[in-house]
Amino acid sequence: xxxxxxxxxxxxxxxxxxxxxxxxxxxxxxxxxxxxxxxxxxxxxxxxxxxxxxxxxxxxxxxxxxxxxxxxxxxxxxxxxxxxxxxxxxxxxxxxxxxxxxxxxxxxxxxxxxxxxxxxxxxxxxxxxxxxxxxxxxxxxxxxxxxxxxxxxxxxxxxxxxxxxxxxxxxxxxxxxxxxxxxxxxxxxxxxxxxxxxxxxxxxxxxxxxxxxxxxxxxxxxxxxxxxxxxxxxxxxxxxxxxxxxxxxxxxxxxxxxxxxxxxxxxxxxxxxxxxxxxxxxxxxxxxxxxxxxxxxxxxxxxxxxxxxxxxxxxxxxxxxxxxxxxxxxxxxxxxxxxxxxxx
Numbered sequence: 001x002x003x004x005x006x007x008x009x010x011x012x013x014x015x016x017x018x019x020x021x022x023x024x025x026x027x028x029x030x031x032x033x034x035x036x037x038x039x040x041x042x043x044x045x046x047x048x049x050x051x052x053x054x055x056x057x058x059x060x061x062x063x064x065x066x067x068x069x070x071x072x073x074x075x076x077x078x079x080x081x082x083x084x085x086x087x088x089x090x091x092x093x094x095x096x097x098x099x100x101x102x103x104x105x106x107x108x109x110x111x112x113x114x115x116x117x118x119x120x121x122x123x124x125x126x127x128x129x130x131x132x133x134x135x136x137x138x139x140x141x142x143x144x145x146x147x148x149x150x151x152x153x154x155x156x157x158x159x160x161x162x163x164x165x166x167x168x169x170x171x172x173x174x175x176x177x178x179x180x181x182x183x184x185x186x187x188x189x190x191x192x193x194x195x196x197x198x199x200x201x202x203x204x205x206x207x208x209x210x211x212x213x214x215x216x217x218x219x220x221x222x223x224x225x226x227x228x229x230x231x232x233x234x235x236x237x238x239x240x241x242x243x244x245x246x247x248x249x250x251x252x253x254x255x256x257x258x259x260x261x262x263x264x265x266x267x268x269x270x271x272x273x274x275x276x277x278x279x280x281x282x283x284x285x286x287x288x289x290x291x292x293x294x295x296x297x298x299x300x301x302x303x304x305x306x307x308x309x310x311x312x313x314x315x316x317x318x319x320x321x322x323x324x325x326x327x328x329x330x331x332x333x334x335x336x337x338x339x340x341x342x343x344x
Contacts, residue, residue: 007175008032009157010113010122013075015064017192017204018128018160023071024199025159026126029176034120035075037064038109040084042212042237045265051081051234052268070203076116081234083108088213089231098219100211102136103146110150124155124170131161132186140165160184160192212241221245224344228253229289235269242266244284245344246303248296253289254342256303274322276300283308299342302334 009026013019013035023033039061041051049058057065061077068075087108091101113125129138137146143165147156154169162171162181171178184191189207196204212218221240225232228251232240239255242262246254255270257263263285267275273287276297284307286300301318310316311333320327 006032008034008120008122009170010117010120010125011035011073012109012113012125012127013037013064013068013073014128015060015067015205016128016207017189017196017201018130018133020067020071020128020201020204021192021195021199022126022128022159023073024201025180025182026176027071028199029180031176033071033073033126034122035064035068035071035073036078036113036116037061037068037075038078038080038112039064040081041079042081042084042234042241045238045242045269046261051238054079076120078112078116080108080112083112085232085234085237088237096136096214098214098216099222100136100213100219102134102211103142105211106137106146107149110146110152110156114151114155123175124157124168125152126157126159128160129158130184130186130192131158131164221344225253239266239269246339246342247344248288248292248299248342250293250296251290252292252296252300254286254300254303255289256284256286256307258284274300274320276304276318276320278304278308278310279317279319279328281309283310298329298331299334301329301331303339305331305333306336306339308333 009031011023011033026033039058041049041054041058043050043058047059049056057077065075087101087104091104093103095101110125129143131138131140136142147153157168157170158165160182161184162178163183164185167178170176218240224247225236243258243266244256248254255266257266266285266287270287273289274292276286276288284304286304288296288300297320304318305311305316313333315330316333318329318331320329
């Protein structure tokens with residue numbers, strides 16, 4: 001008898017339960033699996049691996065490496081920060097309730113996975129997606145659309161819901177046994193947890209709140225920024241995740257640090273902004289985008305005074321620094337109601 005050909009699949013590995021189950025389902029059919037984990041660097045500002053730190057593996061990607069070791073598979077870590085930023089700014093296929101372009105994100109990852117198939121000698125791609133689990137990307141017509149747009153088409157197998165979907169190339173050619181694939185559906189996790197126990201997966205994260213792009217407060221900041229300043233770069237995408245955000249009557253966008261750690265990170269992220277601070281006592285650093293006029297500088301200064309220990313003073317001296325130029329202004333600390341009226 002001839003030697004059996006080893007079937008290899010490329011699996012998107014998030015590190016969550018569903019992606020681990022998809023790998024195990026493939027392994028129990030004798031499929032050799034190579035994992036690929038796509039990550040971006042727009043995590044919590046200041047964390048290792050978060051932009052602009054491009055020399056360190058983010059914690060989440062490191063955790064996926066540990067998951068892959070437990071599964072006994074090789075995993076490729078792929079930084080797709082550049083692609084991520086592109087579809088965040090200009091999604092072709094719409095957004096969710098936040099500024100989350102989930103369809104574009106999934107298409108991008110699968111397109112990149114397709115490009116990796118030859119290099120890793122894999123015959124098809126699989127994911128841990130479950131039909132009906134997520135409203136934007138895991139309803140039937142969207143799943144079919146995403147497969148087609150990625151260029152994978154019927155080379156994309158979703159083993160956890162395969163029996164509820166049209167057979168793929170891997171099933172038709174006998175690379176996998178369709179009868180041994182699953183028919184999971186919906187948002188519940190009881191079936192996945194039972195399967196995890198059966199397949200020896202004991203360590204998996206609980207469902208999280210999802211991608212930060214779905215956060216309503218971050219989305220509000222994004223759209224307010226874009227209305228005034230246009231598309232965002234890596235600096236701005238990090239800024240949305242920290243500080244207090246405001247818009248001024250003249251159209252300027254303002255970000256104020258909440259503590260010294262945030263002040264320092266914002267100084268590094270927004271070197272082109274006008275930085276307003278109290279002169280004589282520590283407090284919030286207030287960053288003004290655009291070229292603010294005198295009136296807007298005074299409002300920003302009044303914010304800095306409010307967020308300092310001088311908030312109860314009648315007047316406070318603040319400094320406004322842009323580039324190598326610094327000027328002083330005397331302001332009245334802004335009252336809480338006026339601050340809230342400007343908050344994004």
